[in-house]
Amino acid sequence: MKFCSHCGSDAVTFSIPEGDDRPRHLCGGCGAIHYINPRVIVGTLPYLGDRVLLCKRAIEPRLGLWTLPAGFMENGETSEQGALRESWEEARANVRVDDLYTVYDIPHINQVYLIYRGELTDTNYGAGPESLEVDLFTEEAIPWDEIAFPIMRETLEHYFRDRRTASYPLHRGIIHRKF
Numbered sequence: 001m002k003f004c005s006h007c008g009s010d011a012v013t014f015s016i017p018e019g020d021d022r023p024r025h026l027c028g029g030c031g032a033i034h035y036i037n038p039r040v041i042v043g044t045l046p047y048l049g050d051r052v053l054l055c056k057r058a059i060e061p062r063l064g065l066w067t068l069p070a071g072f073m074e075n076g077e078t079s080e081q082g083a084l085r086e087s088w089e090e091a092r093a094n095v096r097v098d099d100l101y102t103v104y105d106i107p108h109i110n111q112v113y114l115i116y117r118g119e120l121t122d123t124n125y126g127a128g129p130e131s132l133e134v135d136l137f138t139e140e141a142i143p144w145d146e147i148a149f150p151i152m153r154e155t156l157e158h159y160f161r162d163r164r165t166a167s168y169p170l171h172r173g174i175i176h177r178k179f
């Protein structure tokens with residue numbers, strides 16, 4: 001950060017505020033402390049019978065690869081509302097949420113993912129502006145080598161494993177940087 005977003009001053013330093021334990025962007029002009037915290041990504045795993053809905057990404061990163069509908073949570077909404085909003089925006093999917101299903105921390109890119117599991121209430125799904133294509137896949141038909149993000153692949157793996165026993169506990173995971 002070069003300029004303070006509160007007062008416009010260029011007297012911004014990156015240093016540890018009094019009483020804190022890590023460096024922050026501090027404004028020497030107005031005294032503001034600019035915190036930068038992780039972002040929350042919310043989405044759904046929409047299913048119908050033995051199939052799961054996936055979106056082919058129309059945007060970078062990972063353009064052309066498949067993913068579950070998900071995106072950044074907005075201010076003023078709950079995580080479940082955000083997950084349903086993203087499902088509509090990306091896949092025109094109407095989902096009846098069963099429960100929260102996976103929680104993943106991705107500390108090296110400062111993100112937390114919350115994926116809700118839910119049944120599609122109709123088959124009027126279709127590609128929103130950020131998707132090239134939207135379709136339902138059985139476990140065998142899923143393009144496993146073309147899944148956009150490790151977190152989505154792991155969530156799908158949990159789902160098809162849990163389907164065998166029809167028991168869907170909450171799964172937690174951490175995605176680490178791949179070297």
Ligand SMILES: [Zn+2]
Binds near residue numbers: 031
């Ligand atoms: Zn300032």
